[in-house]
Amino acid sequence: MAPSWVKNLTPSAPQGSELLAKERAQSNLSVEQLSEFLHTKDVLQRQDAILKILKSEKAFDKSQNYFSGRETRFTNALARAKRLQQLAAKHGWTQDEYQVATELISEPGPYGLHASMFLITLRDQGTSEQHQLFLHKAERYEYIGCYAQTELGHGSNVRGLETTATWNAEDKTFTIHTPQLTAAKWWIGSLGRTANHAVVMAQLIIDGKSHGPHPFVVQIRDLRSHQPLENVHVGDIGPKFGYNTMDNGFLLFNRVKIPHANMLAKFSSVDPQSGKYIKPPSASLVYGTLTWVRSTIVLQSGGVLARGVTIAIRYCAVRRQFQDRDAKSLDAGENQVLNYTMVQVRLLPLLAATFALHFTGRGMMALYQENQKKMAGDVGKAGQPGRGPSPEELFPSTDLLADLHATSCGLKALASTTAAEGLEICRRACGGHGYSSFSGIGSWYADYLPTTTWEGDNYMLTQQVARYLLKSARAVLEGDTSDNDTTRILRTFLARRDMGAAFDVLGRDEDIVAAFAWRTSFLTFESLKHRDEDKNSWNNLLVDFWRLSTAHSQYLIVKNFYDALRSDTVSQELNQGTVVLMHKLFRLHALHTLEREASEFFSSAAVTVRQIQLARTKAVMNLLEEIRPHAVRLVDAWRFPDWQLDSSLGRYDGKVYEDLFHRASEMNPLNAITIDPYPGNDVLVKKDDRDAFKSKL
Amino acid sequence: MAPSWVKNLTPSAPQGSELLAKERAQSNLSVEQLSEFLHTKDVLQRQDAILKILKSEKAFDKSQNYFSGRETRFTNALARAKRLQQLAAKHGWTQDEYQVATELISEPGPYGLHASMFLITLRDQGTSEQHQLFLHKAERYEYIGCYAQTELGHGSNVRGLETTATWNAEDKTFTIHTPQLTAAKWWIGSLGRTANHAVVMAQLIIDGKSHGPHPFVVQIRDLRSHQPLENVHVGDIGPKFGYNTMDNGFLLFNRVKIPHANMLAKFSSVDPQSGKYIKPPSASLVYGTLTWVRSTIVLQSGGVLARGVTIAIRYCAVRRQFQDRDAKSLDAGENQVLNYTMVQVRLLPLLAATFALHFTGRGMMALYQENQKKMAGDVGKAGQPGRGPSPEELFPSTDLLADLHATSCGLKALASTTAAEGLEICRRACGGHGYSSFSGIGSWYADYLPTTTWEGDNYMLTQQVARYLLKSARAVLEGDTSDNDTTRILRTFLARRDMGAAFDVLGRDEDIVAAFAWRTSFLTFESLKHRDEDKNSWNNLLVDFWRLSTAHSQYLIVKNFYDALRSDTVSQELNQGTVVLMHKLFRLHALHTLEREASEFFSSAAVTVRQIQLARTKAVMNLLEEIRPHAVRLVDAWRFPDWQLDSSLGRYDGKVYEDLFHRASEMNPLNAITIDPYPGNDVLVKKDDRDAFKSKL
Structure with a gap:
């Protein structure tokens, strides 16, 4: 416990709370409007209500989470899982509300796979007799x-x-x-x-x-x-x-x-x-569930990443280090770390990615639901009593399903990799303190990492995308006239291939989308040539396929972001200033991606070397400067309660140093033990015992 | 504890031990010779002797490391630190031998900063009176x-x-x-x-x-x-x-x-x-220590990364998954994961990087020692009793020191980032089991991560490199004739700039080095123009500086690797086959780097688009194929004892599944507790009590 002279200390001025207040004052972005657009008002109200309940329950006290060993963490998690079940029953929570609660708690729980895969499999793959035998008892947690x-x-x-x-x-x-x-x-x-x-x-x-x-x-x-x-x-x-x-x-x-x-x-x-x-009746049925699971991963990836971005951006607005090297006065205070372009270029494109992934996840889910409706209609028509529908009856056109399957594979891989690696970038952008458990990023990152492996290893999945694109390309070359987005971009490319492209990626947003489509198409036909004409082995092409899948998925994200911003919902629900800012985030995301993947954009002749140079040195740098003042409000719009983030660095009020100190000095159980430091003696650990041992000195 | 029917189970054929034996049989690389070249025979013998001592000591038993909570881990680490001190005294270990022991133990210990920075600072910055007061007691651990x-x-x-x-x-x-x-x-x-x-x-x-x-x-x-x-x-x-x-x-x-x-x-x-x-007397003196510390980080980075590469390559040779898609027979067994090009392209360039970093670290240390000698000579000349030498006397030419300082900054940043991120790539290449603590990579990675932040944050450091390069470029433009490597490559670039470059990167190794030098020089003069002519703010150029520093450091690594392979030591100590293989690793490292950074090589006109395409689709793929058969022997040459790796996946004998199972089933303390699973009941943890509770079912 800290003595009184310590308790009177405050951080040196300006205070974190003042800095964040200044950040919020310098932007007029409507946080409330953007929050409601991202989450809906309903969801936010529900979240507030559930948060209040959880915070009042002793079982969900998080204060020892970062200190406890595995056995304690597991048994606490089990106690929480049980209490959550009781609360769900008491308050009559829906599945969605239960989900909100587990997201606020933010740790995997021992009922996790029971409540998801076990129940789902019994329900979806069991007969009604088996529902009687197993499902109902499972639903009652017997x-x-x-x-x-x-x-x-x-x-x-x-x-x-x-x-x-x-x-x-x-x-x-x-x-x-x-x-x-x-x-x-x-x-x-x-x-x-x-x-x-x-x-x-x-x-x-x-x-x-x-x-x-x-x-x-x-x-x-x-x-x-x-x-x-x-x-x-x-x-x-x-x-x-x-x-x-x-x-x-x-x-x-x-x-x-x-x-x-x-x-x-x-x-x-x-x-x-x-x-x-x-x-x-059809092997494709299995695709349905997997596609749904992957779409969910895509939908969640934006929010997953946004937690890290929220923490890093708030902390980098509070943390000050060095003076600006060109500063006129030597008395100028230290600079907020977020003012350095080297920090901006790491964090702001990730901030843009949170929105890109969110909109892509929404688009993906809409496509999935459209397909489900279509299938339900088809099954209705085809189903006859006494036998299951044949695959052909179930999917009169397997077109949409195949597209959806490939899209979900590629996007799952890219979205989860982007979120996982983005979180680590956020952690490092927090400097030394990012390494402390109290940053709240490390554990979140570590818990998220398996997502890059499960539901299809991210590298393995890229083969599915490539297979689909090659198949589509062969069909297009053979004159297939089916009209989906993939065949459309491939046909556009073929038609213009000999003329070459001239995309104005710095001037027109639609040209950015077209340049990404062009690159995907170029790589598709290149891979097709390697496979069909040059007769390369499948194994020899895996690296090409991975590039192709990544390129295609990047195209899909850019396109989904672009389409979302042109939708009626956006113009109805967001004010003009927010829409303009969103367009800047779109351009930052797209141009930053384009620049990182520059060599493929060159070799496909989608853009010129000069364009890339301008994108890098002018466009991206200008966008960073324009977005910078809104950074804190933009992360505020994701609306993570402090209780959920459980982060000293990401506190809404900016009291970063007070919180780090409080946790270390007042809550750290290691400080309750006294050791003997001398090599000749035993370790002699004493707990809370101030005059415990005599050294042999 | 597993019942007897479990104890009789073996993995399905072929066994991991057979697969690794086959791997070792298919290459004639002399592991012993390469080991001795990397480490020297002396060091290896010393390591064996110390390992034997440590393994026989109860204090160093690692079997509960992955299971213990923080308090236990810390107190155990302290007990080990004490025992190590006692052993060092008993066996009269030198500082080097003590270092070998701590590397084998492979965990940070509570005496760590005492034994390094505390003692060094007292020694280097204390007067002889202060040595009496503090240093001698500190050396005796009082x-x-x-x-x-x-x-x-x-x-x-x-x-x-x-x-x-x-x-x-x-x-x-x-x-x-x-x-x-x-x-x-x-x-x-x-x-x-x-x-x-x-x-x-x-x-x-x-x-x-x-x-x-x-x-x-x-x-x-x-x-x-x-x-x-x-x-x-x-x-x-x-x-x-x-x-x-x-x-x-x-x-x-x-x-x-x-x-x-x-x-x-x-x-x-x-x-x-x-x-x-x-x-x-001189502020530069501080540079000396920091340069030494950074050089050490560079020197160690190869070995740090090699641990992860060893584990991943051995496991990927044991792990089999899917059949080759082009396999003729359906009965062909599953393919070793290491045979997939998508795995090779992730792991083999990292294998090459371990050697590149090792040789660079050696080169760096040689440079440091050369400088120390030079300074000692100068100090000897300049030193007069009664006053310290002036900075000018200490450094008659600050040239070498400035170069060394910049080099150590840039290489520290690149080497530690490469090692840290490479370890995570290795972990993911192990698929699901990479996530288990028993993989041995996760904890090693997590312990290494701070290296990217301390002794200069890796992003901050890049400014030092850029500042030095800009200064050198200005000097060269002003006709400075000082002759070090940096001014040489800048002058070469200026002389040929208008003619353009035509490097045969696919045909001649020295042209690879020249292409890397060209790109560095191009970026240097580009940055100089932005700063001096366009009057860009320093802050606005930070991203450019980071790129520049990375480019320069990549050049230095490529150059050091190349120079090392042409040295007499190599031709004397390694047989011809090993030298040829090392050259392939050199080319893989360089061309893979070149390809990843392709856009800068294009825009500087160091290479053509066609060359990059060929590097990617032909040269790199061929090198992967040629190096693949030697992969296991190459990691064997790093000579990590199993005890040091503490990894189920990286076992020398390939008994991966047996070891994973043994640790989970026989050693995991969580399996000693029985819980009550039902939501209505308490968690009711019972340890080792088989009929402990009645459920309320």
Whole structure:
């Protein structure tokens, strides 16, 4: 505890609160209007109400989060998960409201995979009989489950899973078995300590023949003692770079029998009488869920990144270091770090990216919902009693679905990489204090990182995009007339290829979009040539494909941002000043991307060397200067409550140094131990004991 | 604990050990020869001997490192630091041997800053009287100290420090004081719990006039009770992203008086009689130490990165995922991940970078030592009894020193950024398991990260490089004939500028070096024009300066690598096959860098668009293929013992899955607790109690 002479100290002037007040005074951006545009008024009110409830609950006290070890963090997270369930029941929260609460709490919780993948899989892939057997108990948290797909030896390659589910005709059961160590289920969220059930993805084997991975419901722990059942070996896989409030687990089976009813049979099943395998109606159905999950990742990425940007921009407005080298007076105070162009060029393009990703996520979700509607209509027409619709009936034109699938793959990869790497840039822009846990960025970054690997590794996914683009390019060359955005940009490129491009990227926003489209098309036809004419191996082209996917996804983000700004919603809901500022953010995002990827824009002849030079030295630098005064208000519009950020550096009121000091001096449990510092003695740790040991000095 | 049916499981074939054996069999690189070339035979033997001692000591058992919370990790680290001191005394270890031991232990320890900065500062900046007073006790660990420079509000800007040391003429003392909260010393290693003394950097104030920051020795804790002295507030600053075995601390003073003798007076001092300030002989002396520290960072960066590369390459040779898409047979097994070009293009250029950085560090150190000799000679000539040499005498030509200073700034920034970001690339290349603590990369990366901030923030440093290059360019334009590498490349550029360049980067290695020199020179004169002719503000040019510094440092690395390969040492100590392979690594490093920075090579007209395309699609891809078979042996040559790596994925024997499983199932303390999973009940944690609770189900 600090003595009184310490308590009277204040930071040297000007105070952080004054600096942030000045920042907010120098911009007339309407934070409220932009917030409501980003989140809707409803959501913001809901967030305020839920925040009030959470803050008043002892279970959600965050003050020891950064200090606690893994065991405490996990058991606290479990206590929070339980309390959250109780509150949800008490207040009758919807799924959306529950989601708001978990975002405010901002840590993965042990019910996480139960509440998402376990329930969803039971609901979507179970028959109504299976809903009776499993789903309703799961919804009441009597069965607590997880989704056990990944194995020790198999992540991305689902077809390669080694766990087996062998059909026993004699007693109409399945035997779930782990034949090798590499078949151990691994990384399964909520499994390590929490779940008593699992949906296990296993190779279905009938009469020695494998029919590929299918989902089986398996009880793994006793409902009363919570001990593993016989022939089940289950536990937590150990500490991770982040995500340590979650009990990711392992799971092995030694020939465990389960009833026929435990194979989730909505799409494929085994006929219990004949033992015959009944095929699913369409493999594409699976695409649906994955596409939704990936679209959600894209939608969230803007907000994920915005947390780091909020913290870094507020802190860089409070932190002052050195005088401006050209300053006239030697008495000029130190300069706000945010005034340095080297800091601006790192943070402001990320600020622009938060909006770009947000609008792209919205566009992506709209496309997904449009497709769902279309499919529902088609299923309605095609569905006949007694049999499932055929794939062709389900998707009379697979065009939109294929486009959506490829788009979601590419954007998931680019958006999550942008958010993850952007967070680290924000952390470093905070200088030394960015390294303190109290910055609030490190743990958020570490928890977010797996997003670059799950739901499709970001590098693997780029192959899906390239495959789709090559297929589209072949179709266009063969005269396909289908009209979607991809075929349109490819056709435009072909038509103008020989004339060359002359995009006015510095003058016209639509030309920026066209230049990105041109580059994608150029790279597509180049890759197609390498594959189809030069007969390059697929493996040899992976690096090209990754570039192509990145280029295409960057185009999609630029286009979505541009389209959003031209939409009626924008002109109706935002005032003119905000719209102008948004256009500047659009240009900053696009031109900064263009400049970073300059060599591809050159080689495709989309722009000239001179244009890139001007973009870099003039356009981007001017935009930084124009956006700079609005930076703090722009991050304010994301509306993260301090309680959610849990960051000394990102405090709304700018009391950065007071908060860092308070946490270190008054809350840090390490300061309650006294050690013996001398090499000849024992460590002799004493807790809170002021005259504990005699040194041998 | 795993049941017996689990213990009998093995990974599916082929085993990791077989795969690594195959890798090692397919290359004839002499690991031993290359190891000895990198480290010298002496060092390797010393390492083996010390490793044996450490492994036999209980204090250094690493098995719980990844599981322990901060308090345990810190107290264990302290116990290790003490034991290490005892062992050093017992075995009579030299400073180098002590260093080898700490590298094998691979965690920051609480004596770290005592053993480095505290002792060095006392030695280098104390008079012989002060050595009697402080240094000898410090060497015997009776005084345990730290170096307190950084403050809560001031990192990079040392001149802005707020702590004061006011001269009291009446009793010939100094008053050390913390006038504001922002003046609190912060981030100080070994201070939080361990040190009883500090070297405090404080503004020296005499008669109300400040003479800038100077070093003062201040006792902060009682030597017996280890409690803070009166009017001293000291403690640990709390948890960090990494470095949690170190007690970085804070320190505040409430007008604490210290004797005149406690101001370290080797260079500047206060005359106790007159109270007059005696100036240091040369400000450049400080450069010396900083240059040495930065050179050390450059020298270490190759090895730092090599740890991650070793782990990732071994694991990617063991991990198999998917079949090759062009594989003829459907029965072909899954492909080693290292066979995919998308993985190669991420890892092999980093493998090349480890050698590039290593050779650059060596070159840098040689330059430093050459300069030290030169200075010693000059000092010898100039030194006269009774007065210090003047700056002019010390540095008759400041040329070499200025070059060395700029070089060390630029290379420190680039080398530490390359190592830090490279480690994260390695971690991600390990896929999902890279996220497990058992990968061994995450903690190593997290502990290394501060290197990008300390000893000069990597972005700040680039200004020093630019300032030097602009100064050199002005000199060259004004006809300066001094002959160092920088002025040479600038002159070459000027002479050929109007004719343009025509570098055969794909055919001749020396042309690669020349192309990098050309780009640096082009950017230098471009920046000079912006500053001197266009009168751009310094702030407006910071981004250009950062690019310029990066370009220059990349040139230096390419040049050092190239020069090293042409040296006699290489041809004498390495066989022809190894030399050829090293040349391939040189080309991979250089061409991969060239391709990533393509736009600057275009715009400076150092290369053509066509050359870049060929570099990317042909040269780099061919080099990846040629180097691939030697990848495992190349990382073996870095010779990291398994004990040092502490990584499941990077095991020399390839038993990746067995090790991951063993740590999770047999060593993870979280698996010793049983929880109640139901929302309506308490968390009810029971440790090792198998029938502990009744659920309310």
